[in-house]
Amino acid sequence: MANQTSSQAHSLQKIGIITKSNIGERKSDLKKIVAMLKKFKKEVLLDVNSAPVLGVKNGHRKTELLQVCDLVLTLGGDGTLLRAARCTANKPTLILGVNFGNLGFLTESIPEKLEQDLKKLFEGHYYIDERFLLRINHYRNGQRINTFLALNDAVINQGAFARLIEMQVEINKQRMVTFKADGLIVSSPTGSTGHALSAGGPIVHPSLPAFILTPICPATLSVRPIVIPNDREIKITLTTQRKENQNVGLTLDGQKTIPLQYGDEIKIRQSKRKFLLIRLKGGSSYYRMLRSKLHWGEHHGD
Numbered sequence: 001m002a003n004q005t006s007s008q009a010h011s012l013q014k015i016g017i018i019t020k021s022n023i024g025e026r027k028s029d030l031k032k033i034v035a036m037l038k039k040f041k042k043e044v045l046l047d048v049n050s051a052p053v054l055g056v057k058n059g060h061r062k063t064e065l066l067q068v069c070d071l072v073l074t075l076g077g078d079g080t081l082l083r084a085a086r087c088t089a090n091k092p093t094l095i096l097g098v099n100f101g102n103l104g105f106l107t108e109s110i111p112e113k114l115e116q117d118l119k120k121l122f123e124g125h126y127y128i129d130e131r132f133l134l135r136i137n138h139y140r141n142g143q144r145i146n147t148f149l150a151l152n153d154a155v156i157n158q159g160a161f162a163r164l165i166e167m168q169v170e171i172n173k174q175r176m177v178t179f180k181a182d183g184l185i186v187s188s189p190t191g192s193t194g195h196a197l198s199a200g201g202p203i204v205h206p207s208l209p210a211f212i213l214t215p216i217c218p219a220t221l222s223v224r225p226i227v228i229p230n231d232r233e234i235k236i237t238l239t240t241q242r243k244e245n246q247n248v249g250l251t252l253d254g255q256k257t258i259p260l261q262y263g264d265e266i267k268i269r270q271s272k273r274k275f276l277l278i279r280l281k282g283g284s285s286y287y288r289m290l291r292s293k294l295h296w297g298e299h300h301g302d
Contacts (some may be wrong), residue, residue, distance in 0.1 A: 016065035020076030085151035107254015135271035152191030157183035183216035
């Protein structure tokens with residue numbers, strides 16, 4: 001998390017913009033941000049959501065922007081940033097999250113402060129907050145049929161059915177536990193303040209190299225959340241037999257769901273790819289963010 005030099009900041013010439021899908025509602029903000037970047041003499045590449053809003057013919061896919069740009073601005077909430085994270089390329093790209101949403105745990109700037117924040121950034125007054133990604137591989141009948149990235153979490157859960165899901169969990173090929181529950185959340189420290197927190201998991205500082213396994217409403221109270229080192233591989237085998245209309249799914253970052261079947265295996269490890277968030281010098285600290293977003297220490301009346 002070292003501060004960057006002016007020369008490193010000056011190398012940030014090609015800037016990508018990734019937006020939420022309904023960015024048309026914030027067209028004036030989008031136009032201002034593009035104008036700001038051009039004022040700083042930067043080349044601007046727009047994604048497929050924002051290009052039509054500004055009448056630009058060639059919008060770029062997220063994967064392409066993350067491959068070719070020096071810096072990408074995400075305009076939206078944490079959801080927009082999470083979608084970008086799952087498209088992370090082999091070449092790590094710097095990300096500045098601009099909060100157009102509500103909560104914004106991961107974003108660093110807001111539209112009202114963006115011009116002064118960009119000035120700081122291009123003068124080198126920033127550091128890199130490196131987050132690791134989950135690599136999730138989905139196997140059926142011994143064959144890998146899907147592979148995904150996630151920044152926050154991978155969740156095995158079900159729809160509106162009351163029956164519990166039975167799962168077997170192994171760590172580095174050693175059996176850990178077989179249990180029944182409404183589901184299981186495997187999260188990174190980044191995701192510890194998301195779905196896992198709602199399910200009773202711990203808050204884990206994002207710099208710690210750890211996975212958090214949080215069962216959702218387990219049938220046995222002795223099955224509790226556990227934190228393990230992130231150099232391990234987690235294997236989850238679905239041992240529940242279900243009828244076709246009683247689906248179990250694997251949900252990535254709360255956004256993308258893949259149907260699972262009896263006997264499917266999910267293997268989760270740390271990805272070799274990194275997600276590099278920009279943090280501005282003098283900006284909000286992690287603990288201040290927790291106080292602000294989670295209202296730590298506040299007294300609530302009846």
